[in-house]
Amino acid sequence: MNAMSFTALEGGKTTVDAAALETLSTQIRGTVLREGDAGYDGARSIWNDMIDRRPGLIACCVGASDVVAAVNFARENGLLVSVRGGGHNIAGSAICEGGLVIDLSMMKSVRVDVAARRAWVGPGATLVDVDRETQAFGLALPTGINSTTGIAGLTLGGGFGWITRKYGLTIDNLVSADVVTAHGKLLRASETENADLFWALRGGGGNFGVVTGFEFKLHRFGPQVLSGLVVHPFADAGKVLREYRAALETAPDELTCWVVMRQAPPLPFLPAEWHGKEVLVLAMCYCGDIEAGEKATQKLRAIGTPIADVVGPNPFTGWQQAFDPLLAPGARNYWKSHDFTELSDSAIEITTTAISSLPGPECEIFFGHVGGVAGRVPADATAFPQRSSHFVMNVHARWREPAMDKACIEWARDIYEASKPHAAGTAYVNFMPEDEIDRVEAAYGGNYGRLLEIKQRYDPQNLFRMNQNLRPKEGLRAA
DSSP: OOOEEEEBTTSSEEEEOHHHHHHHHHHOSSEEEOTTSTTHHHHHOOSBTTOOOOOSEEEEOSSHHHHHHHHHHHHHHTBOEEEESSSOOTTOTTOOSSSEEEEOTTOOOEEEETTTTEEEEOTTOBHHHHHHHHHTTTEEOOOOSOTTSBHHHHHHHOOOOTTHHHHOOSGGGEEEEEEEOTTSOEEEEESSSSHHHHHHHTTSTTSSOEEEEEEEEOEEOOSEEEEEEEEEEGGGHHHHHHHHHHHHTTOOTTEEEEEEEEEOOOOTTSOGGGTTSEEEEEEEEEOSOHHHHHHHTHHHHTSSOOSEEOOEEEEHHHHHTTTGGGGOSSBEEEEEEEEESSOOHHHHHHHHHHHTTOSSTTOEEEEEEOOGGGGGSOTTSSSOOOTTOSEEEEEEEEESOGGGHHHHHHHHHHHHHHHGGGSOSOOOGGGOOTTOGGGHHHHHGGGHHHHHHHHHHHOTTOOOOSSSOOOSSTTOOOO
16 A cells, blocks of 8 residues: 555645555555545545545444444544544535545344344444334334434434334433543543543534443334325415414424425325425324324314324334435535524424425425433433434435525525524534534534533643534634
């Protein structure tokens, strides 16, 4: 292996000699890929097709010792470094241009202790890996709504989905984590070991190190849930949203109902004349007794005159994958997001009006329904502060052709700006694109100062900066 030029951590280029490169290859049990190698292009490809970066090297790790070797190599040679788990992050933080990618996607084991209701999960696992293994034993972990999402990034940013209101955020179920720090040390973080690091990991993203293993508590759950879609004509959207808002005022923690506004895909239960037409969808899940769920969803299902109502008993693993076809890899994606403590008439008006100017058939706006148990955790109990939010809006621009970039991105930004006066002012870091580094302080609110102190302690040189970055010293910028 010849000497190579890399992107340096502080910008510009730096050269690593052949001996150092050979040492890295011998230290890692996995594979080290460079451009031209079989597997390189696949390893640099991620969910968001807008991201087309070419790393200098990709270290495909198979264990914590590989991660230690890769972190030490990056630090000692002053390289820009990124960390790939599931590769699903909207900002494309998993892949750096010209630097070193620490690829964890092969570390995807899931081990369940049924009696203790615990799962030990590798950082390369996706939600479907976790769901299949835990549901096999009648257990579940609250995660997200797209099963191809990586568990690592989801957890480190917070993590919410269909059963969050009953069982908390993903981070609320994290018991411990094994972390390789910027100094190449493997630490255990929990309530009793390195408690400051454990606090920061629960919402602080990838700023503090590389997590090589997660321990989660699980809940008795499934295998069947009451779930499904109620599809309304978009002409009724304003009325439906106002009645939806009222119905949720008395919703139990077991009930979660999201809103999706978009053009209808060719779903088999929809009449053909509605395919490609604007619709409003109520997507609901009740995590409890099916009969009790029928009663709890009655108010929501009685709203308006829907085109279709396909709510019924479903396998939880199937419901977790219900939105996967609409969120498959291979498209260009751009998101803009707000948290809301309430869904005001103005927010309803702005978002419903925006659907009349969809720039493409895959673009959508959704409102995630949060609160419940997750909302009763104190804002400073973890790094994730948005406990008082009841809704999370995501304007999801999604398209295929680069020629549509400008129209789709501007559409999302315009909705974001118009709805800003009616939002809570906070943000969910997992929904922030790469151009929102200046929103990081607002995203963490009153927890921002403590996060900076912990960043300074564990990563003073900002080695881990390919993320929604916390800058430990004045002048250090995210790459």
